[in-house]
Amino acid sequence: MAEDLNALSHDAFRARWREWLHANFPNEWRIPIIHRLAGEDERRWHRMTYAAGWRAPSWPKEYGGLGLSLEKQLIMNEEMEAHRCARVLDSGGALLAPVLMKYGTEEQKARYLPAILNGDDLWCQGYSEPNSGSDLASLGTTAVKDGKHFIINGQKIWTTLAAFADRIFVLVRTNKDVKKQAGISFILADMDLPGLTVRPIMNLAGEDELCEVFFDNVCVPTENLVGALDQGWTVAKALLGDERITNGAPTLPRQSFEMLEQLVQGLDLGDDQGVNDRVAVLLCDLHDLAALHRQVADAAIRGEVDNAVLSMMKVLATELFQHITDEMLRVSNESAGLVEPVGIGGLDTDLRKLFMVARPSTIYAGANEVQRNIISNMLLGPAAK
Amino acid sequence: MGWRVDNELQQMLRDSAQGYLGDAGGAPHARRVRALSDGFDPATWASFGELGWTGVLLPERLGGSELGLEPALTLAEELGRSIAPEPFVASSVIAGTLLSAATTDAATELGIALAQGRRSVTLAWQENRGSLGLPPFVTCLQNGMLSGTKVHVPGWHPGVALLVAAVSATGPVVVLVDPTAAGVTITASRLTDATLAADIVFDRVAIADDAVLLRGAAAEAALQLALARGTVALSAQLEGLAGALWQMTASYMKDRLQFGSRLSDFQALRHQMVDLSAGIELAAASWRAAATALDSGVGVDLAIHAAKARCSQAAQDMSRWAIQYHGAFGYTDEADVGLFVHAALAWSTWLGNPAAHRRAALVAYRSGNVRHG
Numbered sequence: 001m002a003e004d005l006n007a008l009s010h011d012a013f014r015a016r017w018r019e020w021l022h023a024n025f026p027n028e029w030r031i032p033i034i035h036r037l038a039g040e041d042e043r044r045w046h047r048m049t050y051a052a053g054w055r056a057p058s059w060p061k062e063y064g065g066l067g068l069s070l071e072k073q074l075i076m077n078e079e080m081e082a083h084r085c086a087r088v089l090d091s092g093g094a095l096l097a098p099v100l101m102k103y104g105t106e107e108q109k110a111r112y113l114p115a116i117l118n119g120d121d122l123w124c125q126g127y128s129e130p131n132s133g134s135d136l137a138s139l140g141t142t143a144v145k146d147g148k149h150f151i152i153n154g155q156k157i158w159t160t161l162a163a164f165a166d167r168i169f170v171l172v173r174t175n176k177d178v179k180k181q182a183g184i185s186f187i188l189a190d191m192d193l194p195g196l197t198v199r200p201i202m203n204l205a206g207e208d209e210l211c212e213v214f215f216d217n218v219c220v221p222t223e224n225l226v227g228a229l230d231q232g233w234t235v236a237k238a239l240l241g242d243e244r245i246t247n248g249a250p251t252l253p254r255q256s257f258e259m260l261e262q263l264v265q266g267l268d269l270g271d272d273q274g275v276n277d278r279v280a281v282l283l284c285d286l287h288d289l290a291a292l293h294r295q296v297a298d299a300a301i302r303g304e305v306d307n308a309v310l311s312m313m314k315v316l317a318t319e320l321f322q323h324i325t326d327e328m329l330r331v332s333n334e335s336a337g338l339v340e341p342v343g344i345g346g347l348d349t350d351l352r353k354l355f356m357v358a359r360p361s362t363i364y365a366g367a368n369e370v371q372r373n374i375i376s377n378m379l380l381g382p383a384a385k
Numbered sequence: 386m387g388w389r390v391d392n393e394l395q396q397m398l399r400d401s402a403q404g405y406l407g408d409a410g411g412a413p414h415a416r417r418v419r420a421l422s423d424g425f426d427p428a429t430w431a432s433f434g435e436l437g438w439t440g441v442l443l444p445e446r447l448g449g450s451e452l453g454l455e456p457a458l459t460l461a462e463e464l465g466r467s468i469a470p471e472p473f474v475a476s477s478v479i480a481g482t483l484l485s486a487a488t489t490d491a492a493t494e495l496g497i498a499l500a501q502g503r504r505s506v507t508l509a510w511q512e513n514r515g516s517l518g519l520p521p522f523v524t525c526l527q528n529g530m531l532s533g534t535k536v537h538v539p540g541w542h543p544g545v546a547l548l549v550a551a552v553s554a555t556g557p558v559v560v561l562v563d564p565t566a567a568g569v570t571i572t573a574s575r576l577t578d579a580t581l582a583a584d585i586v587f588d589r590v591a592i593a594d595d596a597v598l599l600r601g602a603a604a605e606a607a608l609q610l611a612l613a614r615g616t617v618a619l620s621a622q623l624e625g626l627a628g629a630l631w632q633m634t635a636s637y638m639k640d641r642l643q644f645g646s647r648l649s650d651f652q653a654l655r656h657q658m659v660d661l662s663a664g665i666e667l668a669a670a671s672w673r674a675a676a677t678a679l680d681s682g683v684g685v686d687l688a689i690h691a692a693k694a695r696c697s698q699a700a701q702d703m704s705r706w707a708i709q710y711h712g713a714f715g716y717t718d719e720a721d722v723g724l725f726v727h728a729a730l731a732w733s734t735w736l737g738n739p740a741a742h743r744r745a746a747l748v749a750y751r752s753g754n755v756r757h758g
């Protein structure tokens with residue numbers, strides 16, 4: 001697509017994207033909330049969008065992205081939500097690429113960014129460890145420099161989609177003699193290196209996307225270090241601001257609320273005042289969160305970013321998602337215990353799965369309690385220990 | 386869409402409001418008004434007039450500044466932060482909207498007096514406690530006689546100008562009634578924000594033709610708009626109140642030491658304060674969205690119900706935790722917390738409480754095919 005998408009009016013842009021999406025998004029992927037494109041499906045999606053000129057909306061053009069305004073990025077998300085598209089994680093495009101753009105060498109950018117764009121490389125994020133979750137800076141996986149190589153030893157865990165990934169970006173300890181944040185480095189590794197093994201973990205939604213990743217004398221060249229040695233903590237924080245606003249969108253609450261309404265109508269509970277009063281609370285929560293998100297996005301488009309509110313929206317959106325799936329269980333009696341699609345009100349999903357999919361959202365990307373710590377530091381000043 | 390950042394006009398108004406209210410408003414002023422038997426301070430109302438606040442929605446022909454709804458809401462938010470007991474919502478917003486729509490001589494005269502802060506004006510519309518929006522009126526104007534009962538008429542004091550919404554043979558009307566006229570019986574009650582609300586019985590009260598300010602479709606539209614704006618403005622006041630109370634509580638928590646720690650260092654309390662702050666962020670987002678909906682005409686009912694529910698709830702929640710985190714001191718009349726809590730009680734329950742508005746929001750959502758976000 002040679003023309004400048006940014007030059008299109010919002011309506012024209014929306015129409016253009018919608019037309020392409022409806023014509024090309026595979027029907028079997030139109031499963032919102034509970035389905036996520038993984039492995040070859042994810043690769044195929046990146047290839048499709050890349051070929052059609054829709055890949056990497058938020059990336060600057062100099063790196064091969066679309067360089068779209070935040071407004072247009074949000075429009076793309078809205079259309080995907082409305083089309084009931086499955087989720088896509090895109091660890092490479094969303095999490096690693098901003099880091100490389102900010103801290104990578106020219107060689108690193110030239111080597112890795114194009115392969116993220118065209119779907120050749122799928123990445124996974126290796127931060128958490130068995131003993132370092134919320135307290136990530138305590139991580140113990142080590143990398144020791146040995147001539148032109150780092151030798152990595154240790155274990156990562158909860159590495160999403162590691163089994164399908166081509167490469168991993170890891171945080172490793174390169175210095176034990178300094179404050180814990182000051183001895184961490186950010187390193188890239190190929191998943192097929194000798195000594196690197198992956199073991200999937202079965203989760204409560206019946207998926208095995210989470211993995212353990214073991215490093216046993218894994219040897220990577222020193223040019224795989226991103227940013228300076230021991231500066232990995234700072235490097236890891238280089239997320240695009242825009243990404244955080246799109247992440248704070250109330251997409252999952254909105255989609256699940258519509259399912260809840262399908263259930264309520266299908267069970268003929270529309271006149272049950274007890275149910276209605278609970279649903280009304282959820283409706284108002286959703287309405288107001290959507291209003292907040294739009295206003296925060298609107299302010300961000302004009303350059304005003306409020307970090308406390310961005311974190312708040314993560315907390316609000318994930319907890320609302322859970323409250324909505326809780327209510328689905330509450331209204332649906334024995335059907336809530338089925339490991340089968342419920343078939344009530346045309347709803348063809350399994351309620352247990354919806355309930356389970358909502359659980360980890362309050363744990364990952366900074367557990368909500370940790371988010372509250374961060375927000376309270378911003379609102380009340382740091383707590384004395 | 387709504388805004389998070391003031392435009393130039395809003396910023397200017399906010400600055401002048403903070404300047405004036407910082408000196409003349411807040412808890413000391415609320416205590417002074419509480420000591421007045423009428424719950425109304427004409428001198429402060431006159432100052433509001435000089436500042437252009439009483440006529441913020443009134444057109445130039447009435448001496449108003451006609452700034453429009455959004456700046457009026459900025460003011461409402463600041464008046465809420467300052468727990469102003471003045472009848473800004475009842476008079477400047479609700480009655481002001483009606484007087485802007487009317488063109489009779491009596492309406493013009495009253496509009497000018499309102500813009501100057503010489504009069505405050507109130508609208509009697511509600512006929513049963515707990516009703517939301519315009520009811521089908523029983524109060525009736527027939528052959529020049531007004532009969533019926535109104536409840537919870539806000540901003541009551543002996544000098545107030547009284548507008549009454551009623552039904553007539555030609556549809557709804559808004560009439561100006563002399564509260565001292567024969568056949569008018571008034572029972573005023575004190576509210577928790579120190580103001581008075583009146584229950585009023587009209588028993589064949591003579592109404593001159595020129596006291597009918599609005600008729601028919603124009604009356605209906607103006608009444609709808611007045612209540613909608615009033616509800617959004619009251620929501621903004623409640624959010625402002627909750628935000629100020631949050632800050633007051635946070636400062637207290639930073640000063641008060643127990644167990645060798647500041648209260649503000651305890652994690653359980655910090656997390657609760659974050660959740661209360663999130664509630665206030667949602668409240669602000671919600672009334673702004675309602676103002677925008679009112680402007681565009683899209684999704685108005687859902688947005689207004691959600692806003693009043695959220696802002697009322699945020700103020701009530703903040704009130705409870707403010708008392709708790711001030712400890713026993715928070716339970717005293719001496720602490721200013723109580724003034725905020727009392728104002729929150731009156732404001733959050735007037736024009737529909739949170740539960741009623743949430744129910745209405747769901748009805749609007751299900752009937753209107755409006756999107757929830």
Ligand SMILES: Cc1cc2nc3c(=O)[nH]c(=O)nc-3n(C[C@H](O)[C@H](O)[C@H](O)COP(=O)(O)OP(=O)(O)OC[C@H]3O[C@@H](n4cnc5c(N)ncnc54)[C@H](O)[C@@H]3O)c2cc1C
Pocket residue numbers: 124125126127128132133134135157158159160210360362363364365366367368369370373
């Ligand atoms: C679905 C899913 C996908 C994930 N994907 C990845 C991935 O791709 N890559 C990766 O590196 N990691 C991933 N993670 C890991 C995630 O980042 C961690 O789970 C998270 O950081 C929390 O760490 P933890 O699970 O060890 O919990 P812990 O740190 O042990 O915390 C347990 C609970 O204790 C509470 N808590 C912890 N600290 C505090 C505190 N200071 N104050 C108050 N309460 C506290 C919180 O409630 C928390 O949920 C994923 C996790 C999930 C669930």
